[in-house]
Amino acid sequence: MNQAPDFSSQVAEQAVHWLMEVQQGTLTARQQLALQQWLDAHSEHRRAWEHIQRVNQRLRGVSSPLAHAALNRPKSGSRRQALKLLLILGAGSAATWGLREHNPLPSLLADYRSPIGQRRKIGLGADDQLQLNTGSAADVRVDQRLIRLLEGELLLTAAQPFEIHTAQGILKTRGARLNVRQFADRTQVALFAGQVELTTSERAPMLLPVARQLSFTTTAASDANPLDANSGAWADGMLVAAHMRLGDFLEELGRYRRGQLNCDAKVAGLLISGTYPLDDSERILDLLEISLPVKVKRFTRYWVSVEARV
16 A cells, blocks of 8 residues: 655645646746746655656546546646545555545545635534634544544534544543644644643643643643633634734744745744734735735745745
8 A cells, every 4th residue: 555645735735736737738937937936945845746746647547536536627626625635645555545444544534624714613512612723624423522633723612521632632621612723743722711631642631721721742741821812813713913923923824825825034033913814814915015024925826925025
């Protein structure tokens, strides 16, 4: 069985975008330059690009609904999703064609998913509610009071007890409202109200303090800090910055946009404060040019760079 390629889901999304643009045969000189800059920006990009071209070639002659979706309707959302799935899993592998049986990438097969740039609300009965942030995925078993966060970020408001499983541990809630974000190497949790117990495979259970946030791995937990200004603000459709570095701000904003959002190192340390609506990221970028000495360069809709104003 082929192993999953070593690049992220976000890079896979970008590679799919470029393949679909190239196959249209209408790339402008500016777009060609943007593609080359994307390839040169990181070795991960080039690995994804080389891999997706191999995947696209191997789709010819393969009989499966997934391959059919990837080869047809050039600009459709279903083709984009099929290509992304095949890119990550590797065309021709047993995992690719037996997804439900082997389930090598559960986030793409989750009970609930929210695409990049969108948020989703899920009723859990009575007044209990689960919200998924951009690019997130979760399995939910209401009868078992079980939520498995597979990717991204969630906000749970529930009077009933629930267990939230992440890659690093289990959060047992009781009448709680909390935000949980899954990183590659850790889980971050912010507790707004109620009671939550954290357990992992390698450390003793601990109660989380209210109105605090911390990160944990299977072996350790960070110090509990006061909630930051942006904790859970996404659930109200807002991005809140309080003296945040521009580089960090753009990294956060980039979660809500398809494509690449770059920040020049010369301006990454500039500080920004304010409350911004997540549903209009283009407006946010325009506001940056007004409030900071920066210039937003748009090579394509999916390739944007924030640089020092000359």
